[in-house]
Amino acid sequence: MKSNELVDAAKLGRAVGLKGFLKLHNFSDFPKQFKKGRRFFTDGQSLEIAEFDADKSIVRFVGINDRESASKLTNMILKNTKDDVKKSCKLEKDEFFWFDIIGCKVVEEGEILGLVDDIERINTQDYLHVKTDEKFVKNGMQKSFLIPYIDRFIIGADIISKEIVTRYAAYFLEQK
Numbered sequence: 001m002k003s004n005e006l007v008d009a010a011k012l013g014r015a016v017g018l019k020g021f022l023k024l025h026n027f028s029d030f031p032k033q034f035k036k037g038r039r040f041f042t043d044g045q046s047l048e049i050a051e052f053d054a055d056k057s058i059v060r061f062v063g064i065n066d067r068e069s070a071s072k073l074t075n076m077i078l079k080n081t082k083d084d085v086k087k088s089c090k091l092e093k094d095e096f097f098w099f100d101i102i103g104c105k106v107v108e109e110g111e112i113l114g115l116v117d118d119i120e121r122i123n124t125q126d127y128l129h130v131k132t133d134e135k136f137v138k139n140g141m142q143k144s145f146l147i148p149y150i151d152r153f154i155i156g157a158d159i160i161s162k163e164i165v166t167r168y169a170a171y172f173l174e175q176k
Helices: 067-071 082-088 134-138 170-174
Strands: 006-016 021-026 039-042 045-053 058-061 077-081 105-108 111-122 125-132 144-148 154-158 163-166
Touching: 006 039, 006 067, 006 082, 021 045, 077 082, 111 144, 111 170, 125 134, 144 170
Parallel strands: 105 163
Antiparallel strands: 006 021, 006 077, 021 058, 039 045, 039 077, 045 058, 105 111, 111 125, 125 144, 154 163
8 A cells, every 4th residue: 555545534414504504524543544634535636624523423514503514524534644644643562553454464373364454443452454375265265364463363463574473373363
């Protein structure tokens, strides 16, 4: 992924009230990125946040001051560049952005099990969705599988070399 490619940040829901607010469905772990003055992109336009209420998860954009104008934005996806996300959202030690994890090889005991092609959040737990390496698929194993992103299964991640080292993850691959 190029650094200027856009990544999804949130989805705009229904209009709320009469002053141009919309429900914000945050896709990230970083609600602090939605602050006054921050700019996001949708298909064909740029939107600058005028107000954001984190408790109610509602947002209003500059120039959107009534319910009718806000309603036209319903169901749009707010996007931002990868570089801007990295600047505005600070990670803790051993935390990674999903877009850096997607595309990583999953390696166990020196053998490539597959590639991370998506990340799914089920309740509060993240799972790596892994597209199984062809050598395993040819041997009758499933085409994809999930690995819980927890210490028991993930030994380490190196986003520079695009590799995630696992243990016991082959068990999930072998299940039918």
